[in-house]
Amino acid sequence: MKILVSVKRVVDYNVKVRVRADGSGVETANVRMSMNPFDEIAVEEAVRLRESGVATEVVVVSAGAAQCQDTLRTALALGADRAVLVETGAELQPLTVAKLLKAVCQREQPKLVLCGKQATDDDASQTGPMLAALLGWSQATFASKLTVSGDRLTVAREVDGGLETVECLLPAIVTADLRLNVPRYVTLPNIMKAKRKPLDTVTPEFLQVDVTPRLKTIQVCEPPARAAGRRVADVAELVAALSSRGVIA
Template sequence: MKVLVPVKRVVDYNVKVRVKSDHTGVDIANVKMSMNPFDEIAVEEAVRLKEKGAAAEIVAVSCGVAQCQETLRTAMAIGADRGILVQSDAELQPLAVAKLLKALVDQEQPGLVVLGKQAIDDDANQTGQMLAALLDWPQATNASRVEVQGDRVQVTREVDGGLETLSLALPAVITTDLRLNEPRYVTLPNIMKAKKKPLDTVTPESLGVDVAPRLKTLKVAEPPSRAAGVIVPDVATLVDKLKNEAKVV
């Protein structure tokens, strides 16, 4: 079985993002970029499936600027067999990415698509669901456990009331949650091996996909700073402030 793993290049989660002075977006000039953490979990899970014998090949896919090749090389250092970059300088919104992935799925014919539940830059949490809808494939989101059993995959996901277990017929789309696994440390020998693995580059035009943005960002602003706390002399004053000022009682 072939596993397709989309990965996204985002601002590193350790970096404090800054809003541009014109409020058109986030400033990424000279900022450290890395693979989206949820996508890293997806790559790790695909590698574990291959180690168990459930997967034969892992194809990492990224959509975006040329620098996304670095993200794909990281995925291949973790264990992906090859990479595909859909190179575009346009603003790629979730629907456009889902359409690009569908075109690649039609070409590659994977048995399973595993991707992060959301990207930490826009927190859209839409691409996986849109892809499943476009493909008309079964989907399981926020997976905390994945087991391939023959022509089906069993996915455990956390819900408000506890754990929910789904059984999906393959092919299927799965989005990963933080508790699914802990990605392995990428060693230097694997980084060197990743440089020799095949990486193909295609364009949205060659896939026949229109990636024109459907949404317009009006303004990006930092959240308001948190107000300082207040020390109250007694419980009665606390209740009064909660009731009359905060209006939460």
């Protein structure tokens, strides 16, 4: 079984983002970039499935500028076998990414696609289910456990009230939640090995996908700041303050 994993290059999740003064977006120049953490979990799960003999090959895909090659090399160092970059300078929105991934899926014919449940930049949480819909495949979002048996997939999902278990027919799309696994550390020998693994580059034109954005960003601004609070000395002062604010009886 071949597994395809989509990975996105985003601002590192430890970086405190700054909004550009002109309101056009968030500053990304000279900012540390990394693989979206949920995508890293998806790659780890795919590699584990190959190591346990369930999968035969793990192909990682990214879409965006040439620098996404770094993200793909990280995925290869985590243990993926091969990478595909859909290279474009265009602003990519989830629907477009889903269409690009669909085109790659039609070429690669995977049985399972793993994605992160959301990217930590746009927090959209759309690409996985959109891809599933475009392909007419089953889906399991927010996965915290995944088992493959025959032509079926059993997935524990983290839902609002607790956990839900779904059974999906393969081929399927699964989006990874935090507790699916803890990704391994990338070792130096594996980084070296990753440099020699195949990385193909294609373009949206080659895949015949129109990348015109559907949403226009009018403005990006800082969220309203909270007014500075104050320290209270003890429980009595706290209770008095809360009472006078009317938040406790």
